[in-house]
Amino acid sequence: MTERVDFYVLKSAAARQRWAFACRLTEKAYLKDLSVVIVNDTLADAQALDDLLWTFNERSFIPHKVCMDEHAMDPAAKVHLAALPADLPAADLLVNLTAHLPAHWERYARIAEIIDADEERRRLGRERFKTYRDRKVTLETHQLDETAEL
Secondary structure (H helix, E strand, C coil), rough: CCCCCEEEECCCCCCHHHHHHHHHHHHHHCCCCCEEEEECCCCCCCCCCHHHHHHHCCCCCCCCCEEECCCCCCCCCEEEEEEECCCCCCEEEEECCCCCCCCHHHCCCEEEEECCCCCHHHHHHHHHHHHHHHHEEEEEEEECCCCCCC
16 A cells, blocks of 8 residues: 655756656665666667666665566566556556556555656646645655756
8 A cells, every 4th residue: 555655856957867857866765775666668768778777876786687577577576667658567666658547556665756847747746746646645745956966
């Protein structure tokens, strides 16, 4: 059951900014020993984020795996990258980089919605916000700039 959804609203519409923020958020969760699933719209997006997770911070190391379904999971990895419409593995935190409500979102205790400045993504983000609100999930909104700390 989802306890809380955090909406992180970025000022940039660039996918790279969305991914960079996802990396920082994932690093923070990983350092707290949480398991994380990052869901992307496409396999190409998941692979781009895969590359960025290795290089976004020269001081950090976040072991992770790209997986297309629950059977491709590596139990030793705390972080998994998936692309819709994959069956998403269970985790402590779901980071949603898609423009849609992920299937089975209710099974994640925490969800992070990363919303960029693209008008269509913002509109779809508002729809997801309403869905979560209608389901009585605790919501937090964080307005961020490119240098915001978590």
